[in-house]
Amino acid sequence: SHTAGQKDEPRYNKAILEQLKILMDHYETNKVKGSNEHFKVINYRKAITAIRALDYEITSEEMALKVPRVGKKLAQKIGECVALGRIKKLDHLNWDQEKSKTETLFRSVYGVGSEKATEWYNKGLRTLDDLRELPDLNKNQVSGLKFYNDLMKRIPRSEVEQIGKIVEEAAHKLHPEIQSQVTGSYRRGKPDCGDIDIVVARPNVDNGDELFMIMDHILNNLINQGFLVDHLSLPAWEDSMATRPKHFKYMGICKLAGEGQIHRHIDILVVPWIHLGAVLLYFTGNDICNRSMRLLAANRGMRLSDKGLFDNVLRGKNRKKVNEGRWVAGRTEREIFDYLKIKYLEPYEREC
Numbered sequence: 511s512h513t514a515g516q517k518d519e520p521r522y523n524k525a526i527l528e529q530l531k532i533l534m535d536h537y538e539t540n541k542v543k544g545s546n547e548h549f550k551v552i553n554y555r556k557a558i559t560a561i562r563a564l565d566y567e568i569t570s571e572e573m574a575l576k577v578p579r580v581g582k583k584l585a586q587k588i589g590e591c592v593a594l595g596r597i598k599k600l601d602h603l604n605w606d607q608e609k610s611k612t613e614t615l616f617r618s619v620y621g622v623g624s625e626k627a628t629e630w631y632n633k634g635l636r637t638l639d640d641l642r643e644l645p646d647l648n649k650n651q652v653s654g655l656k657f658y659n660d661l662m663k664r665i666p667r668s669e670v671e672q673i674g675k676i677v678e679e680a681a682h683k684l685h686p687e688i689q690s691q692v693t694g695s696y697r698r699g700k701p702d703c704g705d706i707d708i709v710v711a712r713p714n715v716d717n718g719d720e721l722f723m724i725m726d727h728i729l730n731n732l733i734n735q736g737f738l739v740d741h742l743s744l745p746a747w748e749d750s751m752a753t754r755p756k757h758f759k760y761m762g763i764c765k766l767a768g769e770g771q772i773h774r775h776i777d778i779l780v781v782p783w784i785h786l787g788a789v790l791l792y793f794t795g796n797d798i799c800n801r802s803m804r805l806l807a808a809n810r811g812m813r814l815s816d817k818g819l820f821d822n823v824l825r826g827k828n829r830k831k832v833n834e835g836r837w838v839a840g841r842t843e844r845e846i847f848d849y850l851k852i853k854y855l856e857p858y859e860r861e862c
């Protein structure tokens with residue numbers, strides 16, 4: 511998973527933050543796929559971020575309600591915390607602090623999800639060194655553990671830029687017309703990033719063979735110069751029956767040349783020109799913004815994916831779609847916003 515690096519200890523609202531985090535971890539650990547626990551976790555995360563940014567103490571439920579991202583239910587819990595010293599809900603939970611802490615630690619390793627974390631905890635494993643001795647780790651988990659300390663560190667914008675230039679140069683060496691853009695949290699203007707997300711496309715090229723060749727060339731160049739040091743996931747040629755042109759995704763570990771450089775997680779996408787807007791929109795995020803745009807599209811009988819916006823989507827029972835719909839937008843981001851009839855959001859406005 512992509513976990514942010516350690517933040518400074520908060521100066522204000524310490525108890526509130528601590529207890530909300532415990533509840534959030536509880537819902538994260540116990541969430542059932544597709545249940546509303548998932549949204550609960552998102553709401554908690556948003557509220558915690560907002561409270562962490564405050565430069566004053568919250569002393570009442572009313573004050574809590576005025577904090578952006580804090581809704582009624584959460585404000586009530588915060589009210590309990592300031593009045594009683596403890597959120598009541600915590601007493602009702604079968605809260606196992608060691609279990610939760612350990613599972614959170616395990617989940618912070620690249621390639622480890624909730625199920626694995628629980629399985630390992632139940633087997634009696636407690637530390638990262640315990641995990642390192644497991645004989646059946648997959649390739650991602652091995653790399654995640656090997657580079658754990660480096661990957662936990664945030665990447666300053668200046669370094670993201672340097673890394674972006676290296677990929678762009680490799681692309682331009684093949685053809686100067688090829689475009690390479692850094693997306694993700696960098697494009698949203700964050701001061702530092704968890705990883706580097708790069709989207710590559712060549713004007714008017716949608717053909718899978720050519721896109722695969724572009725990816726292949728860029729990767730070989732980056733491997734040869736010693737920039738890519740480990741691979742998490744290589745682009746593959748599966749799903750040849752797909753109705754839309756294919757995307758190629760690479761995930762790996764890179765490191766800039768020179769002393770004292772840190773291993774970084776890099777994602778590179780090579781995509782059809784016709785889908786570039788949809789990919790930029792998806793890969794710029796953030797994930798919550800993506801989710802609400804998809805929901806908005808669905809509410810209008812449309813479907814939004816990283817391949818574009820589709821209209822006339824037929825849905826049957828349980829809103830299950832029965833056809834793909836007709837592709838109506840996706841060459842540019844603006845096209846998608848326009849078709850959905852919503853105001854264009856600049857990347858830095860997509861912090862939902």
Ligand code: DCP
Nearest residue numbers: 512694695703704705792793794795796797800
């Ligand atoms: N994304 C998504 N849903 C996911 C994962 C990713 O919609 N489950 C989209 C939105 C993200 C983008 O892909 O913004 C890039 O994914 P990252 O995990 O790299 O997230 P960010 O770049 O936004 O943040 P970070 O700084 O942690 O890398």
Ligand code: MG
Nearest residue numbers: 694695705707
């Ligand atoms: Mg990112």
Ligand code: MN
Nearest residue numbers: 705706707777
């Ligand atoms: Mn990423």
